[in-house]
Amino acid sequence: MGLDADAVLTRHGRDRTRLLDMLWDIQRAWGHLPEDVVAGIAEGLGTTANDIRETASFYHFFHTTPGGRYRIYLADTVVARMRGYDEVRARLEQETGATFGGPPDPTGSFSLLDTPCVGLSDQEPAMLVDSVVFTRLRPGKVADIIAQLRAGATPEEVANPAGLPHDDVAYVDHLVETNVRTKGPVFFRYPTDYRSLIRDCLVLTPEQINERISESGLRGRGGAGFSTGLKWQLCRSARGERKHVICNADEGEPGTFKDRVLLTRSPKQVFAGMVIAAYAIGASNGIVYLRAEYSYLIDYLQRQLDEMRADGLLGPAMMGRKGFDFDIRLQVGGGSYVCGEESALIESCEGHRGTPRLKPPFPAQRGFLGEPTCIDNVESFATIARILEEGPEWFRAMGTADSAGTRLLSVAGDCSRPGIYEVEWGTTLSAVLELVGAQDPMAVQVAGPSGECVSVAADGARQIAFEDLACNGAFTVYGAQRDLLGIVREHLKFFVDESCGICVPCRVGNTELLRGVDRVMAGHAAHADLDEMVRWSQIIRGASRCGLGATSPKPFLSTLQRFPDIYRSRFRTPHGVMLASYDLDEALAGYDAAMRELEEDVS
Amino acid sequence: MTIQLTIDGEVVTTTEGTPLVEVAAANGTYVPTLCHHPGSPCLGTCRVCAVRVNGAIAASCSLGARDGMVVEVNTPELRDLRRTIVEMLFVEGVHNCPSCEKSGRCQLQAVALDMRLEGARFPYRYPDREAEHDAARIWLERDRCIFCQRCVEFVRDRETGKKIFSISRRGERARIELDVELADAMPPEQVAEAVDLCPVGAILAKGVGYDVPIGQRRYEAWSLRNRVLGRRPS
Numbered sequence: 001m002g003l004d005a006d007a008v009l010t011r012h013g014r015d016r017t018r019l020l021d022m023l024w025d026i027q028r029a030w031g032h033l034p035e036d037v038v039a040g041i042a043e044g045l046g047t048t049a050n051d052i053r054e055t056a057s058f059y060h061f062f063h064t065t066p067g068g069r070y071r072i073y074l075a076d077t078v079v080a081r082m083r084g085y086d087e088v089r090a091r092l093e094q095e096t097g098a099t100f101g102g103p104p105d106p107t108g109s110f111s112l113l114d115t116p117c118v119g120l121s122d123q124e125p126a127m128l129v130d131s132v133v134f135t136r137l138r139p140g141k142v143a144d145i146i147a148q149l150r151a152g153a154t155p156e157e158v159a160n161p162a163g164l165p166h167d168d169v170a171y172v173d174h175l176v177e178t179n180v181r182t183k184g185p186v187f188f189r190y191p192t193d194y195r196s197l198i199r200d201c202l203v204l205t206p207e208q209i210n211e212r213i214s215e216s217g218l219r220g221r222g223g224a225g226f227s228t229g230l231k232w233q234l235c236r237s238a239r240g241e242r243k244h245v246i247c248n249a250d251e252g253e254p255g256t257f258k259d260r261v262l263l264t265r266s267p268k269q270v271f272a273g274m275v276i277a278a279y280a281i282g283a284s285n286g287i288v289y290l291r292a293e294y295s296y297l298i299d300y301l302q303r304q305l306d307e308m309r310a311d312g313l314l315g316p317a318m319m320g321r322k323g324f325d326f327d328i329r330l331q332v333g334g335g336s337y338v339c340g341e342e343s344a345l346i347e348s349c350e351g352h353r354g355t356p357r358l359k360p361p362f363p364a365q366r367g368f369l370g371e372p373t374c375i376d377n378v379e380s381f382a383t384i385a386r387i388l389e390e391g392p393e394w395f396r397a398m399g400t401a402d403s404a405g406t407r408l409l410s411v412a413g414d415c416s417r418p419g420i421y422e423v424e425w426g427t428t429l430s431a432v433l434e435l436v437g438a439q440d441p442m443a444v445q446v447a448g449p450s451g452e453c454v455s456v457a458a459d460g461a462r463q464i465a466f467e468d469l470a471c472n473g474a475f476t477v478y479g480a481q482r483d484l485l486g487i488v489r490e491h492l493k494f495f496v497d498e499s500c501g502i503c504v505p506c507r508v509g510n511t512e513l514l515r516g517v518d519r520v521m522a523g524h525a526a527h528a529d530l531d532e533m534v535r536w537s538q539i540i541r542g543a544s545r546c547g548l549g550a551t552s553p554k555p556f557l558s559t560l561q562r563f564p565d566i567y568r569s570r571f572r573t574p575h576g577v578m579l580a581s582y583d584l585d586e587a588l589a590g591y592d593a594a595m596r597e598l599e600e601d602v603s
Numbered sequence: 604m605t606i607q608l609t610i611d612g613e614v615v616t617t618t619e620g621t622p623l624v625e626v627a628a629a630n631g632t633y634v635p636t637l638c639h640h641p642g643s644p645c646l647g648t649c650r651v652c653a654v655r656v657n658g659a660i661a662a663s664c665s666l667g668a669r670d671g672m673v674v675e676v677n678t679p680e681l682r683d684l685r686r687t688i689v690e691m692l693f694v695e696g697v698h699n700c701p702s703c704e705k706s707g708r709c710q711l712q713a714v715a716l717d718m719r720l721e722g723a724r725f726p727y728r729y730p731d732r733e734a735e736h737d738a739a740r741i742w743l744e745r746d747r748c749i750f751c752q753r754c755v756e757f758v759r760d761r762e763t764g765k766k767i768f769s770i771s772r773r774g775e776r777a778r779i780e781l782d783v784e785l786a787d788a789m790p791p792e793q794v795a796e797a798v799d800l801c802p803v804g805a806i807l808a809k810g811v812g813y814d815v816p817i818g819q820r821r822y823e824a825w826s827l828r829n830r831v832l833g834r835r836p837s
Contacts, residue, residue, distance in 0.1 A: 542684070
């Protein structure tokens, strides 16, 4: 308590681009963003309080009104719903006396909030109590946690009774499991001497590094699959006094958690990749944009960066090389899926709303603060370190013609061994299902809601590869007992909640698509409605401003193609001239209700 | 640099980088727009100017002309796409044209009339959005807002450069906020400019209502299409 605007401003050098950091400081101190402190920040930054709220209100972890002493965010995900989410949710309401999305309980102790996937699909249900994470929840476990909090323990004390230091991997391991199921060839193999690796890289010219990355055939691991070598060359040749390297650790795609595990097990492999990128493109400034859901990694990652600085692997004149100054800072997000889009992420790094920019220009030309920026995924940077260690040929020899190397899969859902698997690109869907112990699988959500929901029966021989089934790392198995249409609804709802709202097709269209699926589920739709929904989907995908709208109808489209019966079985046969969606009984019931109200008003 | 591209099969010549929507207008092809404000930075929010460029759908306000581009504007598919986006705006807000102060000079209405829009394929939502009446001279009618961002980006306090209009929240709950103190400091001519800048009837000046006779209002006297194409009123 008691942290005032001036102290916050001073801590962050009165730098408008550090607004998210300031908002976090205020919220940690006050529990929310008090109006007078926001006004003080606005004054100190020479702007209006509305301008500060413009940024703050975009992110779902920032609150302008007070809540309970503890805010509990229960992850509402498709996988959690397979694992007893409903019972946990009910028990949380019962034990706290608060309701989800409603006001705090009468004692002011707890607020309950829904949140999308927190990157723990291998250990759901999971919740955050403020920034402290609890996994594998059961009703009894929830009751115990709430009882301890009521008795005066802090979330931190409940989760970490041994008082493990936060910057130690033991602390992270105590909170969450990493579930790494494979070792090598690229990831989780053996400890690397990053000092030697970076030293060997600095002997090469930046052009030689770029050539090696291009020769390796590496394509960005975030999902879009753009050639990393080409991106780096564009960034290197872009004109700019200063350049930046940003690591996208905003792993928000429901079902993925590989970046969390990479940052836990191999943070220096990731940071070494960033140093190599900085050298190759001529960058001096590095940022790791970490999603707020992974806040329990902050102290641990800071320590890794400190160790690298102490080793001379970050900082000015690195390894005695004059003119090569590069350091990395952590930027914690505020809760927003669209910030995983590279230009929205840059906006967020600058202290703004995560609104995707118009392209062109691309970040390699004009990125962070309008300067050339190389932005890559966590897994890409970790891969780069290994490519420079083993050589591009070694890497190129793995995978397929268009997809070199390997891919980390975050496997969850109906399987006996959920966790992180490294597979060569080109591995078939069936082979992965066998590897992970899939249980009576019917469908697989490949690449999360923004990817494809494929049929195990029809698509088993297909390959995980950019040229066939592109995959950003999420691999969620649905057993035969699962309600696919319900899953489609969850995913569409996710996109409605996470749309930034800046463009019309995404903001309005996704809601209409969700309502369309609701009509199908209610048995109020006919075949013609589906044709309409397909057309809306094409418009949303084609006309939206960024990748969110370009992919958001895919849960609907891919299931309609692979599993048409989940829709057909709920069709209503239209009668006469009335629309299938017109419910005569409901309309007449409305008349009765109105008459009753009228009578009550009269009497 | 002078370059050539085709619009609906016709070869046209222009300067590289000119926004496609303006290239089209200069060559007699009308593309509807709502957020686009000639001479100001591109907003790219409404997407009503969607066309196909080399086969891919793109907002023609946000893309600069390049040599050899193949631009399609008036195919049945693209007309339907643009119409659908306009319909989305009509169902999302509350647009009672006959009773709106901006009727006859509303760009959304003019675009819809040009498309001969008579209804929408989506159910009307009739949202209940709070209006902002606290400022002395400006009145913000959020029901009619299409969230184009013109006011947010182009209206600034003349002394400090601070934003007078801003955004809050996100997604379908996002809305425009007004800084009442700064709004009250706006000189009358800036209020008039803000009202004019708003493509719909969301920003209105207090004390002014229906000040132009029906039939003589902006787009009645000179249609939006003819204005954009530089043709005289018909």
